[in-house]
Amino acid sequence: MTQNIKIIEEGSTHITFEISDVTPAYANMLRRTLINDIPKLAISKVNFHHGEIRQGEDKVYSSSTSLFDEVIASRLGMIPLPTDLSMNERESCSCGGQGCPLCTVNYSIFAVGPKVVTSGDLVPLGDAKFAPVDKDIPIVELNERQAIMLDAEAYMGRAKDHARFQVAIGVAYRYHRELTVSKREPDIEEIVEKAPKNVISQDDNEITFTTDYPSKYIAKLYRMDSLKIKEDDTRFIFHFETDGSLTAREVLTYALDRIKNRLSFLREQVPGE
Amino acid sequence: MIIPIRCFSCGRVIASDYVKFKAQIDGIRTKEGRDPTPEEISKTLDDLNVTRYCCRRMILSNAELLQEIMPFD
Numbered sequence: 569m570t571q572n573i574k575i576i577e578e579g580s581t582h583i584t585f586e587i588s589d590v591t592p593a594y595a596n597m598l599r600r601t602l603i604n605d606i607p608k609l610a611i612s613k614v615n616f617h618h619g620e621i622r623q624g625e626d627k628v629y630s631s632s633t634s635l636f637d638e639v640i641a642s643r644l645g646m647i648p649l650p651t652d653l654s655m656n657e658r659e660s661c662s663c664g665g666q667g668c669p670l671c672t673v674n675y676s677i678f679a680v681g682p683k684v685v686t687s688g689d690l691v692p693l694g695d696a697k698f699a700p701v702d703k704d705i706p707i708v709e710l711n712e713r714q715a716i717m718l719d720a721e722a723y724m725g726r727a728k729d730h731a732r733f734q735v736a737i738g739v740a741y742r743y744h745r746e747l748t749v750s751k752r753e754p755d756i757e758e759i760v761e762k763a764p765k766n767v768i769s770q771d772d773n774e775i776t777f778t779t780d781y782p783s784k785y786i787a788k789l790y791r792m793d794s795l796k797i798k799e800d801d802t803r804f805i806f807h808f809e810t811d812g813s814l815t816a817r818e819v820l821t822y823a824l825d826r827i828k829n830r831l832s833f834l835r836e837q838v839p840g841e
Numbered sequence: 842m843i844i845p846i847r848c849f850s851c852g853r854v855i856a857s858d859y860v861k862f863k864a865q866i867d868g869i870r871t872k873e874g875r876d877p878t879p880e881e882i883s884k885t886l887d888d889l890n891v892t893r894y895c896c897r898r899m900i901l902s903n904a905e906l907l908q909e910i911m912p913f914d
Binding site: 687702709 | 847852
């Protein structure tokens, strides 16, 4: 199957595109791959320092905070970390799942109160490119008697294993839709003027719009008597966001390759081919 | 408690947007001495690109209780 992709709108963390010459099954396969089969780096093991934390001569802090350690560990996992797709996954790494620089990134936090500990305090040990993309995520709040000291291990995983590996967010698609109305409708000129991108074609009697580009003026068409709706089940308009660990384009490219590899793997397994 | 990092339903990171949202809303409260109107709240969320209602409810319905229990730690 050869699909065509036309990008309608793109930013570093969001993308809208049209994929054509595919079946509805393929579109759903792409959606599900985007949702649960993109690898991503996330904190998966956390070691807390328990007991007193001393700083300087006479400052003694307690390591117990208002949140349980489990809650803090869960929150650390949810923080998006910049991902390098060439990194190994743990199970298939040459270290045999022990943890090595090829599959693991180590982080640490040391903070004393009073302070709101944010993802900016999460320091990667080693390469600075793995510092969290978003520095403003609050992790825990400390009062003047508290401090936090921990080290954490991050490795690659997929969203089907845990929510912390969720990269693509709000993945949704709709059919390409064409709305044809008579040119004698009263408001038609205003809509053409306000949403010129949505006009596909027009002749002396009729004018055809598409809903591919979001516009509030298109909604007016649905109230017109002469409206004819045509949907095409080989063309789909997709939209999704990412959490910032990968760019939208990287995610899309990976998903398309992933589908191709999995389908060819399936074909190899079918006997008699 | 404290704002969850991701939206429960879709997984979007909302914790950092909540910090910005709160700064904006508290800004209106201190500067103009009144509560923000629903339109202002809605516009603040739109400006932060929090468009889906699952993410909006995460921010709107959060109750900050951590600061209240902190003195008892």
